[in-house]
Amino acid sequence: MRGVSHTTAPAPAVTLSASPRDADTGRLLISCDDRPGIVAAVAAFLRERGANIAQSDQYSTDPEGGRFFLRMVFHMGGLAEALPRMEGEFSAEVAEPFDMRFQLRDASVPKRVAILVSRYDHCLLDLLWRWRRRELHLDVGLVISNHPDLRDEVTGFGVPYEHVPVTRDTKAEAEAAELELLRGRFDLVVLARYMQVLSAGFLEQVGAPVINIHHSFLPAFAGAGPYERARERGVKLIGATAHYVTEDLDAGPIIEQDVIRVSHRDNAAELTRLGADIERTVLERAVRWHCEDRVLVNANTTVVF
Amino acid sequence: MRGVSHTTAPAPAVTLSASPRDADTGRLLISCDDRPGIVAAVAAFLRERGANIAQSDQYSTDPEGGRFFLRMVFHMGGLAEALPRMEGEFSAEVAEPFDMRFQLRDASVPKRVAILVSRYDHCLLDLLWRWRRRELHLDVGLVISNHPDLRDEVTGFGVPYEHVPVTRDTKAEAEAAELELLRGRFDLVVLARYMQVLSAGFLEQVGAPVINIHHSFLPAFAGAGPYERARERGVKLIGATAHYVTEDLDAGPIIEQDVIRVSHRDNAAELTRLGADIERTVLERAVRWHCEDRVLVNANTTVVF
Amino acid sequence: MRGVSHTTAPAPAVTLSASPRDADTGRLLISCDDRPGIVAAVAAFLRERGANIAQSDQYSTDPEGGRFFLRMVFHMGGLAEALPRMEGEFSAEVAEPFDMRFQLRDASVPKRVAILVSRYDHCLLDLLWRWRRRELHLDVGLVISNHPDLRDEVTGFGVPYEHVPVTRDTKAEAEAAELELLRGRFDLVVLARYMQVLSAGFLEQVGAPVINIHHSFLPAFAGAGPYERARERGVKLIGATAHYVTEDLDAGPIIEQDVIRVSHRDNAAELTRLGADIERTVLERAVRWHCEDRVLVNANTTVVF
């Protein structure tokens, strides 16, 4: 537990993309009340520092009195060294005048990620495997499970595995142990089919956003047993939903959803099998987008650039 | 109202399929408790009459003590004349011994269809176009609307248009007038975005199944304003659901569903536009499948062959 | 022919979107060699004129020595009056220093569109109907066909219909007659299942981009009879492709594609029916995107913002 180190993935047999990973690439995220001149001010700030804007996405909930969201990706030599000073300057010159919230990120620094899992392995393995083959630019530092089953799989990827059992009576202690493992060490916690509800206190203290995969097309079939209930209702598509976890069960901001066609022939076991493929795909996209700083929260919804 | 005639569609410029429409083709639908020998008995019955089974689909909810569903399509010379006698013989020789419910249909006889609509035209026009193009093998005999707006469109297809206004106070009278127009004349009633809730009494007396298109992916967003609520919840896909109408609003057996991807950029008006395309597609499939005798009801779900 | 007027669509029963159409909204399209400072220069230019950037999309084929594409949507009071002067100023202050190609458009001015069609009505009707219900912001001023069949349908939408027969021997004259009808009067020509190949000379002289819908997933099944060939090859999906027309048959820049699942049961007539739904959907998207100035051509491909 003490020795949690943020390992890098072992070299894969074939790396899909050989490009040097996002060196000298910055990402700027902004939200503020919409008004004329924001883009000009931001672009001028970057221009003065020799940065080349490589990508830019913006969205306004309403051009009159709405909320404005911006994501810019830019290339700039010597970014890593310049970043701390840039943050201060941006704050003073741009963010304060426009009353902005902003984040300035070095894209070459991977997010530190912890994964919580129970006994289903499909979401976990898909994330670990994509990370190993360098499809996902992040750093998996820890897997926590309330079951011991997946230890060998996980350690085979070079990732520490902590077994923290949870029973009705020991839930508070278990969460405390998990917090001890997580707090201050991670930028993102992923629930990859973790079958325990996290308390409000845990969410407050964990100090990082938490992404969950729910095995239904929310808001349909929130709560337990979604595949059984989908079968009973006779739906013709089943789905999965990745969302940020909030105090309200299965009601947090949705990041991504997808569905697959089913028929009367598919019993609950078949739905579970078919749904598993959608779950891992949807969770992978949500984690990727979060780690690429593409997801901005707008009240109880998301803006995904 | 008096002169309701079951018109055939005017000849289209180009008919997509030129085959002689299902002459000498029969369809047999069966449901009964599952047990060995059903298929053999049915196949022998058809064999003895020189029929060639062209298609066969079956489903059992459980091989042990489940419910069995069968749909067979067969070719047989002189079917139309033979059908009445065959029905009696099938009843005595096969259906009674197996305690079956069955239907024996001449595929060349189109279902007589009435459409109810309010002011949105997209589902209605799509059905009428497909019918005129001979894509849909049915016979649209009447359109009823609680608004006068679409009269010219509908009569341009050679279909009578009855305007039956509905207000809170006149709902009972309006339903009575609609029943007068519908009862005994139609095999299917389609609600093509008809924005009035039909009473239990109406459904009992109309004497034909009623298919509705709901503009959400049920069971999510049942009831009013589904696109607005989808927008508020921040879902990443919106959908539509075609279902048989029962007393419980938006809770009847689902025939077909589909979805389309949306994003934070799509406001409620955009969702309405994108959803309209899914609505007309889903309704068209449900109507087609119903008219091809592909849909069997199993409690509150459907078997679609 | 003389009297071709650019009619506006008759008022629909229900308009999906009631917003005042893009008043005071401008669109700026740019392509140039990529280098730092482009966005800052453009944003400053708009800022100085009080414009609020509502949407911005950019793409670079390569941050080092690549080609840069930009589309900005902005709000600015009095745009229509200011536009001619702005064009000159933008040219001098921004476009020339960066060696840009650019277009500055008033979004409230609909594109003038002519449609060429043969005998299949599905693509044509879908476009006319979407235009009438104000889903498509354009102005259909003329339909030309080499067959007389669809005249009543088209004139029912208030659009002139010109029948220009084409035979092997009269092709040159027919194209001349079509050019007479089209040249200088339209911003876009749409081939909505027009079954004649247009000559290079025609394309040169028509003076507007031409969008075609091809009934296959290009580059598979280019040329004649794609559904028959798809059937023979036993593919499990069929598709449609909307592309700008160039001299090379079915080889121009692709704007949009989509597919639908088929099976061994679907004969060529069924493929034609199923494919028709994809054709109209894909063509509608391509026309919409073109008319919203979202499509930029990059060699033989497109950038779609």
Next chain:
Amino acid sequence: MRGVSHTTAPAPAVTLSASPRDADTGRLLISCDDRPGIVAAVAAFLRERGANIAQSDQYSTDPEGGRFFLRMVFHMGGLAEALPRMEGEFSAEVAEPFDMRFQLRDASVPKRVAILVSRYDHCLLDLLWRWRRRELHLDVGLVISNHPDLRDEVTGFGVPYEHVPVTRDTKAEAEAAELELLRGRFDLVVLARYMQVLSAGFLEQVGAPVINIHHSFLPAFAGAGPYERARERGVKLIGATAHYVTEDLDAGPIIEQDVIRVSHRDNAAELTRLGADIERTVLERAVRWHCEDRVLVNANTTVVF
């Protein structure tokens, strides 16, 4: 090589489906010229032996003079013992009179599968995971690769790994070594991104069907470098195709295809990443369907029940 044993997958942490695997379940596959009485004869044969038909699918290329295909799944106590005698009886009583080709299978007996792979791991791992999770009812007995890279991965699943290097000069010897490993031991050979073309002689001698995954939507981009060529052509969807391997490269009967949406932003590396997800999904379905005896070859196409 000597010690090739057909291992069963190690027990997974969670098995998705807990049903006893297809005990006493038979599958009957038939093809013959279409004529009346086939279904009746087959059903009577099964009825006389107390079998309950659980599923039945049939297809005729043409009711008049076409080719007929049938797949029946049935339950019958004591199937395993009865099967050899049933085969003889079916041959004499049903197959010969109707000039049928047929197969009678015990569904509880898994197909013995060998996988050939080069260096990309995504298709291979997905098959192995699904097999370990008991999603796929088959028996992976051997992996052969022309590279040593994936040995540890594969042996971790309890499967033997044979490295058979291939160079231009040693191709004949390499194929001979592979045939030595495969011949007579397997029911199916899967090319899970095996980057060598197999000779006609190899295909003749291997004694089992061979399924390949090609990384394009065939017939588009057959041959080498499909993602690069897709990028150059500017397609808006990319796909993958699973097909039986024949002498003609990428031209064998297609079992399954699927696609994913891409855009101008996706370079060849991105297409490779996105396509990999489709490749593994499409290959998994083709292998599943083949192992469930759902795929019948009809000239150069397939019937998939």
